Amino acid sequence: MAPFDPRAARIALVAIVTREALRFVHQRERFLAALVRPLVWLVVFAAGFRAALGLSIIPPYQTYITYETYIVPGLCGMILLFNGMQSSLSLVYDRETGAMRLLLTSPLPRWWLLTCKILASTLISMLQALVFLAIAAAFGVRVGWTGYIAVLPALLVAGLMLGGLGLALSSLIKQLENFAGVMNFVIFPMFFLSSALYPLWKMAESSQILYVICATNPFTYAVELIRFALYGQFNLPALLVTLGAAAGFMGLALWGYDPARGMIRRKG
Amino acid sequence: MTAAPALSVQGLGFSYGAKRALDGVGFDLAPGAFCALLGPNGAGKSTLFSLMTRLFTTPEGRIEVMGHDLSRAPNAALATMGVVFQQTTLDPDLSVRRNLAYFAALHGIAGRDREHRIDAVLDRLAMRARGHERARDLNGGHKRRVEIARALLHDPRVLLLDEATVGLDAATRADITAHVHTLAAERGITVLWATHLTDEVLPEDRLLVLHQGRILADTTAAAFAPQGPLRDVFLDLTDGTQHGAI
Known part of the structure; x- marks a missing residue:
C-alpha cells in the first residue's frame, strides 16, 4: 500500500464514521443525556435568569432578545463540548479495551486515523445539535432557514476543535478513573468562562480578569461562530480562532499519540 | 540462495x-x-x-x-502483517460480520471483495449463520477464532x-x-x-x-x-x- 492511498483512506473514513454511528445507535441513553442537559438550561435556568439578566442589543442581534434566544448558540456549543469530552472518554475506553490498538496498527497514516475519529464524533455531535435546535424551535426560539443551513459549517468547525481537544486529552489521560478530573478542570471552566451563558460585556462589568479569561477562551469563539451563523452572518475572527485552536488541539493529539512517545505503552 | x-x-x-x-x-x-x-x-x-x-x-x-x-x-x-492481540479487540456491540467489515475497511478492502472475503472466513469457521450475532454473545474460543480469521482477512x-x-x-x-x-x-x-x-x-x-x-x-x-x-x-x-x- 502506498504511504497515503486516497481510496483506502476514504474506505477507512466511512468505516470509522459508520462504527461511531452504530455505537451511538446502541447507546440511546447517551443521545438523550446529551439533549437533556441543554434542554434543562433552556427550559428551567433560562426561565429563572430571564428576569435577572437584561440583554442589550449586541451583534448579531438587531433587537432586544430573550435570554432563551441568547443561550441557544451556547447550548449548541455545550452539546459539542460534552460530546467532544464523551468521545475522549470513549477513546480512553478504546485504549483500555484494545480497540485503539486495532485502529493504530492499520496501514494508514496515524494523523489520518485520528482525523477520522474526530470527524466521526463531530458528525454525531452535529446531529445532536440539530435535534436540539429543532426542539428549541418548538419552544419558540427560531431562526431563519438560512441560519439553519449556515450553522452547519460553523458546527463542523467548532465540533472539530472540541473533538481535537477531546482527542488530545485522551492521549494524556492514563486511566478511565482520571476522567472525572476532566469534568472539573476542562468542561466546566471552558463552558462557564465563555460567552455561552452571558455576553462578555456582562462579565467585564463584574470582573476584568474573568472577562480577559473569557475573551481568550477558544470556546467563546466557537460559540460566537455558531451564534453569528445562526443569524446568517459570518464572524471572521471567531472562525480564525476556532480553526487555529482546532489545528493546535489536533497537533497536540498527534503528539500525544506519537508512537515515539508510546502513549499506549504497557509493560509486557 | x-x-x-x-x-x-x-x-x-x-x-x-x-x-x-x-x-x-x-x-x-x-x-x-x-x-x-x-x-x-x-x-x-x-x-x-x-x-x-x-x-x-x-x-x-x-x-x-x-x-x-x-x-x-x-x-x-x-x-x-496480521496481528492478534492479547486482549480481545472485537467490538462487543457489533455483529461478527460488522467487526470483520470494519477491519477490512481499515485495510482498504471494500465492496464485493470485502463481502467475499468475509463469507470465506465465516465458512472456514463454520460460522456463516452466526455472522449477524453480536460479538459479545460468542464464547471465548469463538471470539479468538474470529480474531485470528480477521487478522488474515487482508492476506498478510x-x-x-x-x-x-x-x-x-x-x-x-x-x-x-x-x-x-x-x-x-x-x-x-x-x-x-x-x-x-x-x-x-x-x-x-x-x-x-x-x-x-x-x-x-x-x-x-x-x-x-x-x-x-x-x-x-x-x-x-x-x-x-x-x-x-x-
Whole structure:
C-alpha cells in the first residue's frame, strides 16, 4: 500500500464514521443525556435568569432578545463540548479495551486515523445539535432557514476543535478513573468562562480578569461562530480562532499519540 | 540462495524509564516459518509486539517486515502483517460480520471483495449463520477464532499472535493452536506465536525463549528439550519464574 492511498483512506473514513454511528445507535441513553442537559438550561435556568439578566442589543442581534434566544448558540456549543469530552472518554475506553490498538496498527497514516475519529464524533455531535435546535424551535426560539443551513459549517468547525481537544486529552489521560478530573478542570471552566451563558460585556462589568479569561477562551469563539451563523452572518475572527485552536488541539493529539512517545505503552 | 526473511528483528532495545524491557533482541523468521516466542510473564513479549506493530517506537534496533523497514515505511510494513492481540479487540456491540467489515475497511478492502472475503472466513469457521450475532454473545474460543480469521482477512504474509489463547480452557487452547498451525501450513505465512505456556509449543516449532528482555535460546523445541519435558528445561533456564505454566 502506498504511504497515503486516497481510496483506502476514504474506505477507512466511512468505516470509522459508520462504527461511531452504530455505537451511538446502541447507546440511546447517551443521545438523550446529551439533549437533556441543554434542554434543562433552556427550559428551567433560562426561565429563572430571564428576569435577572437584561440583554442589550449586541451583534448579531438587531433587537432586544430573550435570554432563551441568547443561550441557544451556547447550548449548541455545550452539546459539542460534552460530546467532544464523551468521545475522549470513549477513546480512553478504546485504549483500555484494545480497540485503539486495532485502529493504530492499520496501514494508514496515524494523523489520518485520528482525523477520522474526530470527524466521526463531530458528525454525531452535529446531529445532536440539530435535534436540539429543532426542539428549541418548538419552544419558540427560531431562526431563519438560512441560519439553519449556515450553522452547519460553523458546527463542523467548532465540533472539530472540541473533538481535537477531546482527542488530545485522551492521549494524556492514563486511566478511565482520571476522567472525572476532566469534568472539573476542562468542561466546566471552558463552558462557564465563555460567552455561552452571558455576553462578555456582562462579565467585564463584574470582573476584568474573568472577562480577559473569557475573551481568550477558544470556546467563546466557537460559540460566537455558531451564534453569528445562526443569524446568517459570518464572524471572521471567531472562525480564525476556532480553526487555529482546532489545528493546535489536533497537533497536540498527534503528539500525544506519537508512537515515539508510546502513549499506549504497557509493560509486557 | 537463502530467501530474505519475512520478519527481521535486529538489535532491538527498549526501556520503560530506568527499567530495561528489551535488550539486544534479534532474530530472523524465514517465509512460512512457525515460531513460538516463549517467555514468562513480564519477559518483554508484549513490549516486543508493541514495537513490531509500531504501537510505539524505539531508536534502538531495526525491524523489517517483508523487506519493509517499519520505521521508514510503516504503512507498507503493517499492510503485510496480521496481528492478534492479547486482549480481545472485537467490538462487543457489533455483529461478527460488522467487526470483520470494519477491519477490512481499515485495510482498504471494500465492496464485493470485502463481502467475499468475509463469507470465506465465516465458512472456514463454520460460522456463516452466526455472522449477524453480536460479538459479545460468542464464547471465548469463538471470539479468538474470529480474531485470528480477521487478522488474515487482508492476506498478510506475517501473522503475530500475542498470548492469543489467554483465558481459554486447555481444550480450546489446543484447538486454536492446531488451527493456527494448519492455517500457517496451508497459506505459507510466517507466524510468531507468543506464549508463556509450554504446552502450546510443538516439537518441530522454531523456539525463541525470551527472558528479562533477552533472547536466551533460538532453536527448535525438540532440540531445546531433547531429554525431557519442555516445561522443565524452560523453568530451569528462566530460574523457575514461569508463573501459570502448564
